[in-house]
Amino acid sequence: MYLIGEARFGEKVEVAHIDLLIGDKEGPVGQAFANALANQMDKHTPLFAIIAPNLTTKPVTLISPKVSLRRKGDVLRIFGPAQKGVAMAVAECVEEETIPEDAVEDICIVCSVFIHPGAEDNDKIYRNNYEAAKLAIRRAFTKEPSIDEILSERNSVVHPLYKG
Numbered sequence: 001m002y003l004i005g006e007a008r009f010g011e012k013v014e015v016a017h018i019d020l021l022i023g024d025k026e027g028p029v030g031q032a033f034a035n036a037l038a039n040q041m042d043k044h045t046p047l048f049a050i051i052a053p054n055l056t057t058k059p060v061t062l063i064s065p066k067v068s069l070r071r072k073g074d075v076l077r078i079f080g081p082a083q084k085g086v087a088m089a090v091a092e093c094v095e096e097e098t099i100p101e102d103a104v105e106d107i108c109i110v111c112s113v114f115i116h117p118g119a120e121d122n123d124k125i126y127r128n129n130y131e132a133a134k135l136a137i138r139r140a141f142t143k144e145p146s147i148d149e150i151l152s153e154r155n156s157v158v159h160p161l162y163k164g
Helices: 028-038 072-095 122-142 147-153
Strands: 002-009 016-024 050-052 061-065 107-115
Touching: 002 122, 016 028, 016 072, 016 122, 028 061, 028 107, 050 072, 061 072, 072 107, 072 122, 107 122
Parallel strands: 061 107
Antiparallel strands: 002 016, 016 107
16 A cells, blocks of 8 residues: 645645655555654654654654754744644544554554744644644545546646746
């Protein structure tokens, strides 16, 4: 199994954008998970999605920051509200059976998280990352968007950062 999911949620600088891979721990996603954890990059430190210290979510989820962690505030936002938001989304996806409970020990998630450097509202950062992660997971398991949706909407939708 190798699934991909993407979702964006929120507005302005508190917007959350999630890209994720879900797959078997023994497969390419598991290898990417292990490589990211073992080969950390300066200012892009990967971290586990945790509900609280000593309570890592399952399936085990690795958060990879998309934006450099340059300041204390950047670190506190990724290692706080974004981390917990993603973890809660994963746990609730298991509870709601989006993620099969019998698979939680066999699969892992690699989750890229965007937090705008200007974001300041921790409650919005939490909520938006929770919503985006939950939507990305659902979209991964349902294989959304379909190719029909992509082809029918590709010329009528607008990219938020490019209006051309």
